[in-house]
Amino acid sequence: xxxxxxxxxxxxxxxxxxxxxxxxxxxxxxxxxxxxxxxxxxxxxxxxxxxxxxxxxxxxxxxxxxxxxxxxxxxxxxxxxxxxxxxxxxxxxxxxxxxxxxxxxxxxxxxxxxxx
Amino acid sequence: xxxxxxxxxxxxxxxxxxxxxxxxxxxxxxxxxxxxxxxxxxxxxxxxxxxxxxxxxxxxxxxxxxxxxxxxxxxxxxxxxxxxxxxxxxxxxxxxxxxxxxxxxxxxxxxxxxxxxxxxx
Numbered sequence: 001x002x003x004x005x006x007x008x009x010x011x012x013x014x015x016x017x018x019x020x021x022x023x024x025x026x027x028x029x030x031x032x033x034x035x036x037x038x039x040x041x042x043x044x045x046x047x048x049x050x051x052x053x054x055x056x057x058x059x060x061x062x063x064x065x066x067x068x069x070x071x072x073x074x075x076x077x078x079x080x081x082x083x084x085x086x087x088x089x090x091x092x093x094x095x096x097x098x099x100x101x102x103x104x105x106x107x108x109x110x111x112x113x114x115x116x
Numbered sequence: 117x118x119x120x121x122x123x124x125x126x127x128x129x130x131x132x133x134x135x136x137x138x139x140x141x142x143x144x145x146x147x148x149x150x151x152x153x154x155x156x157x158x159x160x161x162x163x164x165x166x167x168x169x170x171x172x173x174x175x176x177x178x179x180x181x182x183x184x185x186x187x188x189x190x191x192x193x194x195x196x197x198x199x200x201x202x203x204x205x206x207x208x209x210x211x212x213x214x215x216x217x218x219x220x221x222x223x224x225x226x227x228x229x230x231x232x233x234x235x236x237x
Contacts, residue, residue, distance in 0.1 A: 006200075029189065044198025045191060047207065049182050054211040071188030072181060 009040070015090035016040070017051055018083055021061065025078035028052055052077055060086050131169040134177065141180040149187040152197070153179070159205050175212045 020026065020034050031052070032045045052075075055061050060083035065073040079087065142153050156179070186196050197204045 028185070029191075042199070044195060044204060045186070046182065046196045046204045047198055050204065050208040050211055053178055053208070057211060072184050074185070075181070 009043075012094070013043075013047070013051060014055065015087065015094065017048065018055070018060065018079060018087040018090065021077055021079040022084065022087055025064075025076050027066070027074040027076045031077075055083070059083075128169060131173050134173045138173070138176040138180050141177075141184065145183055145187050148193055149183050152193050153183045156201075156205050156208075159202070160209055163206060163209055171212050175209070179208070 016035065017031060020031055020038075026034070028049050029045060032043060032048045035043050035048070052061070056063055056077070060080065061077045062080045064076045064078070066076050067073045142150060142157070145153060157176075160175075182196070185191075186193075
């Protein structure tokens, strides 16, 4: 993954993870797998894990320890009311940004074309 | 720095016990998970500014959870830590920066600028 892509993802991954949790609670590996299915191919499991810990500490998700056949129990994360509000804010910011950036892209794109 | 990291644990016996448990969990991991976990542990000693025992114990036990899970699932080390192990380590440690020593300085800076702003108002 390119450096620029990594940096951009860093700012949005939180919202992306909350969005996947909004559809269904999941544990760390499931979330990574879902993201990979969605085309975020190079996301490391540890990155998602660290992010889950962060959003847990900030009270955006509820955590339940579910026993697994092998190994330690899995922590299953689900979006709570605070997280849902945060996710709503994320989408608003996202829509604002995409609209502005797209407009900027069109403007600068047109300027470039005039020069040709 | 390493000494200080350990000293923070001498605060309570319970924390000491939990830290020992964490060390045992890491030792019990099969390779290459044990070696990887220890490499991160070393880096945390230099990077991590966590100074209170509670936060530290929570952090290391979460860290042990991650590696135990990975070894049971047989997840390759690379797909756990990604292309940038340093970035992963620092992201991980930052999740616990709620009570870092830098907080005092952050507050001092914020207050100083608030004061400056008030003077100008």
